[in-house]
Amino acid sequence: MHEAMASTLIRESGIQYGKSRSYGSIGYIISLSLTGVIISLKDENVIIYLMIIGCIMFVLITSFNAPVPLKTKIALNKVPSFHLFKSKSFLLVLAMCSIIQAAHAAYYNYAILFLKTMGIKTSFTEIIRNNLFLNY
Numbered sequence: 001m002h003e004a005m006a007s008t009l010i011r012e013s014g015i016q017y018g019k020s021r022s023y024g025s026i027g028y029i030i031s032l033s034l035t036g037v038i039i040s041l042k043d044e045n046v047i048i049y050l051m052i053i054g055c056i057m058f059v060l061i062t063s064f065n066a067p068v069p070l071k072t073k074i075a076l077n078k079v080p081s082f083h084l085f086k087s088k089s090f091l092l093v094l095a096m097c098s099i100i101q102a103a104h105a106a107y108y109n110y111a112i113l114f115l116k117t118m119g120i121k122t123s124f125t126e127i128i129r130n131n132l133f134l135n136y
Contacts, residue, residue: 005070012069040121 010017038046084090 008069009067 006020007017009015010020035047035050038050
């Protein structure tokens with residue numbers, strides 16, 4: 001949903017997609033690094049408080065008025081959801097997305113186990129695990 005809203009705003013306001021995406025990536029790296037620092041200063045239990053703070057920030061940000069391009073209504077042909085499962089293309093894309101998600105989950109779990117065998121602190125491996133849940 002956020003990606004669709006960002007694409008609409010970029011198209012309507014003429015902002016360059018790459019630059020706007022870079023700011024999001026920079027913000028993500030900063031917040032992930034801060035999370036790692038906070039976890040190493042405290043312990044892993046602080047993650048729940050960081051998630052609560054993130055949810056509160058999300059609620060506050062979503063309480064602002066939406067920009068005009070997002071308020072325009074788009075006429076859609078309503079199709080029941082179960083009709084999607086009759087489409088071979090939809091089933092193929094659904095299967096591909098599931099396989100990609102499974103591959104990411106396996107990769108992250110392997111990475112966590114590998115880092116633990118190397119003696120990396122649990123707080124840093126938790127960052128990888130949180131990354132998995134935040135992105136997917």
